[in-house]
Amino acid sequence: MEFKQSLAQRIIIAFALMSALVAGAFAFGIVATVHLVEERLISAVLGGDLQRLLRMDSVSDWSHRPRPDQLFYFSGGRDDFELPKDLRHLNAGFHEVFRDQLSYHAMVEVVDGRHYVLLQDQSDFEERERVLFAVVVVGFVLSLVLAVILGWLLARRVMAPVIRLARQVRHRDQLLGLAPPLAPDYAADEVGQLAVAFDDTLGRLRDALTRERLFTSDVSHELRTPLMVLATSCELLMENPGLDSRARNQVERIARATEEMRELVKTFLMLARAQRDEGAVASKATLREVADDLIGVWRDTVE
Structure with a gap:
C-alpha cells in the first residue's frame, strides 16, 4: 500500500516515531531499573529484619518484635505466629505474596527444617510504582508532542528550499532564454x-x-x-x-x-x-x- 503523505508529513512522522522509540526505551529502562533496585533494597531490609528476629533468645522471651507493617510466622509458632498453610510451600528467598486482595513482600528462611516467614505490606511500594509509572507516561506523551512540534519546525526549514525551487520551476518564465539559472541560488547540497x-x-x-x-x-x-x-x-x-x-x-x-x-x-x-x-x-x-x-x-x- 502506497502512502499519500507529503514529504513534510513523512519527516514529521519519522521524527515522531524515532522519538517514540527512544523515549519508550528510556521509559521502560527507568521503570525496570527502579523496580529492580527497589526490590533489591526491600529484599535486603527484609532479610536483615528476619535475621534480627531469628536471634531471639527463645520463642516466649523476645528481645525484638516485628514492625507494625510486618507479619512474622514460623513453623511450630504459637497463636498468630503459626505458619499458615498458604505460606508453607514457599522456598527460602524473596517472594511476592497476595492475600485477601493485598500484596506483600515475603522473606523466607529455613533453619534446621523450620520455615521462618516475614511479610511486609507493599502498599507504599505499589503507590510509589504508580506515581513513577504516571510520571513516565506523562513524560512519554510530552516527548511525543515535543517531537511532533520539532519535526514540524524541522520539516518547514528543510522543505523551504524545495518549495522555493518548485515555484521557480513551475514559473513559465524559466523556459525563456533570458531566465537566470537556478543553481547559483542554492547551496551545494x-x-x-x-x-x-x-x-x-x-x-x-x-x-x-x-x-x-x-x-x-x-x-x-x-x-x-x-x-x-x-x-x-x-x-x-x-x-x-x-x-x-x-x-x-x-x-x-x-x-x-x-x-x-x-x-x-x-x-x-x-x-x-x-x-x-x-x-x-x-x-x-x-x-x-x-x-x-x-x-x-x-x-x-x-x-
Missing part, C-alpha cells in the same frame, strides 16, 4: 544538485523550443512562395472562359485550400515570433464563425 538537474533540463527544453521555432519559421517562409504560385495559377484559370462548370468547381476548391494553407502558414509565423505575449497569437472567434468556415470547406464534398 541535495537541493543544489536538484537545481543543477533542473537547469540542465530547462536548457534542453529551451534549445528544443528554439529549434522548433526556427524550423516553423523557416518552413512557413518556404511555403509562402509555392502557395503564392498556386493562388496565382488558380486566378488565371478562373479567368479562362473555356472552363466547364466541373473544372471551375475544382479550381475553386484548390483556391480555397490554398487560402486556408496561407492562413495556416501565417499562424505558424505568429507562433514562431511569439515570446511571452500569449495574446499576440490568440485569436477570438465565435462558434458560429467556426462552423460557417467548416461548412464552406466541406459543403461541396457533403453535397
